[in-house]
Amino acid sequence: MILIIGGAYQGKLEYAKAAFSLKDSDIFTCTGKEVDLSRKCVYALEEFCFACVQAGEEPADFFRKHRQEIQNSILICQDIFCGVVPMGADVREWRQATGRLCQYLASEADQVIRIFCGLEQKLK
Amino acid sequence: MTFFISGGAKNGKSTLAQNLAVSLAKGKTHYYVATMIPVDDEDRLRIQRHIEDREGLGFTTLECGRNILSCLEHAEPKATFLLDSVTALLMNELFREDQGYQMDLEAARRCGEDLETFAKTVGNAVFVSDYIASDAGRYDETTEQYRKILADIDRRLARACDTVVEVSAGQYIIHKGALPL
Numbered sequence: 001m002i003l004i005i006g007g008a009y010q011g012k013l014e015y016a017k018a019a020f021s022l023k024d025s026d027i028f029t030c031t032g033k034e035v036d037l038s039r040k041c042v043y044a045l046e047e048f049c050f051a052c053v054q055a056g057e058e059p060a061d062f063f064r065k066h067r068q069e070i071q072n073s074i075l076i077c078q079d080i081f082c083g084v085v086p087m088g089a090d091v092r093e094w095r096q097a098t099g100r101l102c103q104y105l106a107s108e109a110d111q112v113i114r115i116f117c118g119l120e121q122k123l124k
Numbered sequence: 125m126t127f128f129i130s131g132g133a134k135n136g137k138s139t140l141a142q143n144l145a146v147s148l149a150k151g152k153t154h155y156y157v158a159t160m161i162p163v164d165d166e167d168r169l170r171i172q173r174h175i176e177d178r179e180g181l182g183f184t185t186l187e188c189g190r191n192i193l194s195c196l197e198h199a200e201p202k203a204t205f206l207l208d209s210v211t212a213l214l215m216n217e218l219f220r221e222d223q224g225y226q227m228d229l230e231a232a233r234r235c236g237e238d239l240e241t242f243a244k245t246v247g248n249a250v251f252v253s254d255y256i257a258s259d260a261g262r263y264d265e266t267t268e269q270y271r272k273i274l275a276d277i278d279r280r281l282a283r284a285c286d287t288v289v290e291v292s293a294g295q296y297i298i299h300k301g302a303l304p305l
Contacts, residue, residue: 007257009275082132083259095260116255116290117130117275117282119299 003105004076006115012076013043015115020074035062037069045077049098053090060101067108077102079114125304126243128281130253131291138177138208140291141250145206146181147305148248153203156183157195159212174208189216190231192238193245202247210239210253210281214274227266229273236277243284253278255290 002020006012016022020041028039030048033055042048045059052059063070081099086092106112112124127144129137145154156178162168175185183206188195192213199205207213217231243249257275261267282288287301296303 007255007275009272009279010257011279079258080260081258083261086260091260091262098260116299117128117288118279119282119288121297121299 001070001072001105001109002074002111002113003102003109004074004113004115005079005102007079007082010115011118012078012115015113015118015120016041016043016074016076019120022074033057037066037073040072041074041076043076045075045101046080046094046098049077049101050094053094053097058100059097060104063101063105070108075105075109077105125248125287126285127250127287127289127301127303128253128278128285129250129289129291130255130278132255135291136294137252137254137291138174139294140289140296141206141208141252142178142181142183143305144303145183145204145248145250148250149182149204153200154183155195155199155203155205156185157192157205157207158185158187159189159207159209159216161189161212161216189213192235192242196242196245201245204248204250205242205246206250206252207239207242208252210251210277211256211274213239214270214277218270218273227269229269232273232277236273236280239277240280240284243281249285251281251285253281 004012004016022041026040028036028042030044032051035042035048049059080095086095106124109124114121114123125148129141131137160167160171162171186195186199214232214235217235218227219225220228257271287303288299289303290297290299
């Protein structure tokens, strides 16, 4: 499994498409709690996390449960971790839960790649 | 040679950029392109601090808050230019007082193009930007658009420049190229 992280609009998906020859049909973009793990690439995990938190669920639990199915996945999550502590309790919980998920995925991943201004930085 | 420097606030980006520009100029003309258009005393104080920081480094200051290519009309184009910062320049282009601070997306698009042309035209260039893309904000549409436009320009400059450096606590993370220091 490969985990790609990076700030907003840094070019994470564009990088993944080019580096791993992904077609649009290989990519699932999260907009809520549903995730299609049959796709090679799952994008916008932070949106999956946001929906989980709103439903009172722990996003990392879902990926622990489906550990076998993500062994060959490319997972992309936005780095939302460096600002001041957010004012809203729900945004705070979102940030925390997304962080816990990224740590879990990073520990499982074969590679962790950070994207900065469109450039890759190999973290693992 | 062209350099793109980004990172968080007050981490040493400007210091690195100044040292780089002086070193690249090799005793020849080096310009400091001042992009901030001050609106209050806080801005004027910041500018004053930056001027004091640069004292004795031999920079010629070019004031240019908009239309970045226009500053080349009053300069030796093959000299060394330090542009601090991309962020301030974009803010000036995007939001104009005389347009009621309505977002000018066309100006922002041109600003990105001009910066790339600038990088390809001058002898040496050092660009300083601000990395603001890793917080957990769920912003209004205008702020989100600003973040996207700034990131697009940053990526464009990172692609165009020989060297890309992220500065953190005065330390350098080199994402591309090398630092000749």
